Amino acid sequence: MDEDWQGDLERWLAPYLKGLGNKTRRRMCPAYIAGLIGPGDRKSIQPMAARSDAISYDRLHHFIGAGLWDSAPLEATLWDQADKLVGGNEAWLIIDDTALPKKGKASVGVAPQYATALGKNANCQTLVSVTLASGAVPLMLSLRLFLPESWTSDIARMDKAGVPACFQEYRTKPEIAIEEIDRVIAAGVRFGCVLADAGYGLSAPFRQALSTRGLCWAVGIPRHQKVYPADVQLIFPVAGRGRPRVRHVPDVKSMAAQAMLEGAKWRQLGWRKGTKGRLTARFAAMRVRIADGAPQRIGSAGAQHMPGEEAWLVGEHRSNGERKYYLSNLPADTPIRALAGAIKARWICEQAHQQLKEELGLDHFEGRSWTGLHRHALMTMMAYAFLQSRRLAQAGRKKKSPRSASPTHPASSAPSHP
Incomplete structure (x- = not known):
């Protein structure tokens, strides 16, 4: 200096x-x-x-x-x-x-x-x-x-x-x-x-508070975070005996984020230059409904969280074998490269x-x-x-172009x- x-x-x-x-x-x-x-x-x-x-x-x-x-x-x-x-x-x-x-x-x-x-x-x-x-x-x-x-x-x-x-x-x-x-x-x-x-992203109240405030967000989650397919439907199943159901239930079971992405298409993407060259990893993304709605008893499965907000589920496979998972409420037409860029921007803090x-x-x-x-x-x-x-x-001061950032x-x- x-x-x-x-x-x-x-x-x-x-x-x-x-x-x-x-x-x-x-x-x-x-x-x-x-x-x-x-x-x-x-x-x-x-x-x-x-x-x-x-x-x-x-x-x-x-x-x-x-x-x-x-x-x-x-x-x-x-x-x-x-x-x-x-x-x-x-x-x-x-x-x-x-x-x-x-x-x-x-x-x-x-x-x-x-x-x-x-x-x-x-x-x-x-x-x-x-x-x-x-x-x-x-x-x-x-x-x-x-x-x-x-x-x-x-x-x-x-x-x-x-x-x-x-x-x-x-x-x-x-x-x-x-x-x-x-x-x-x-x-x-x-x-x-x-x-x-993920220390914050695993908290459903935290994610929901951000959405309530109209904010865009992208957060880490543990691999066992439950999600539903984006096209999950709420149905009234016909009761075989006893009183008819008064509450609807999802037509499919929720599953862990890791399992949801097992069959997804993965792409190699880079996001910035590191000390040893460009940083890259494999990413996959799909639209899901987060299983963080009100809890409800669903048959033999017991109390389960109902489908909540629709969001992106993103997976990252790193070159060292480590796997990470994320949720984001960025718009449905957001390209996977932009999702990866948002997720990896957190390193700067x-x-x-x-x-x-x-x-x-x-x-x-x-x-x-x-x-x-x-x-x-x-x-x-x-x-x-x-x-x-x-x-x-x-x-x-070092930039010569008059159009450079001030x-x-x-x-x-x-x-x-x-």
Whole structure:
């Protein structure tokens, strides 16, 4: 990075600083973000303060952990800038979560829980993330802490960690994600399609909540997710004895997604260039009805879910033998190449998580409070947005064609989206 980045940062932060009011806070915010971006392996408060002559540890610690300021205006500015940089009908809104490994049990939300990045259970905090992305350019909008039941069942523990009353009720990760999506929509952030992995896609209420809001979505599912053929019919079977049926039932049984695609036609498709050449896999897609309607007893089969929304069922066979399955409510005339492109666009949020941790110290925060953790996360997202804005501006200057994308409208990197 060139030496003038700190001057650029001060100019870029001007809209954020208006929302902080107090003169000291307007100095601490740029100092904290400069500490996250600058040199040094550790991005917790003490080493950041030690590397700077301009700020003291006490003031920086107070700013993040105890200062009386509202983060909402800063978040609103971040979302507005993210929308200007990559928002639009061809942008993706990607839902995921990321784990912050922690020792002990005093830090807010820390508990033994599954960490996707580690592939195992670990003592950690889990943040539900919302990323706005266009092509290879992600902007992180939200990182919100998931509280396990070991926390939400202990009011005194939550009070000690400063968890606001409105967040003390237990919420699943999909429920947190829907709340964050609603906030993003209310703020006017533009996007075309919601993406999520199977940790969210297996939740019928999550998928149904997206559809209820009129959103397009493409989500991972487990291979045993039940579906019906798209042409399933609801019939009133004639009862051999006893009272006649008063409720209709499907004329065929539901089956696992994996079994539904066994006889499908598979095609080799590529979606982007990787470090070792173009990434490809075999895909198949067919229209189905998702078995996530109201449960109903169906003869000897017992309680079964009735046919729900019509959607695309997509399968992916990877070169390493791994098989993945997805559902999407994208239109019925969507080409399979576009379905594959939507599904594989989710990778960019994992890259963003990695960069926020490795380069900006997202997982270096050593405080224990709800407020401190979320303020630190907000600062890392602002730092990340600043770096992305510089990247886009530099890319815009390098392009010679007058029709190339401007720094605030990187259309050349927008995904191919139906």
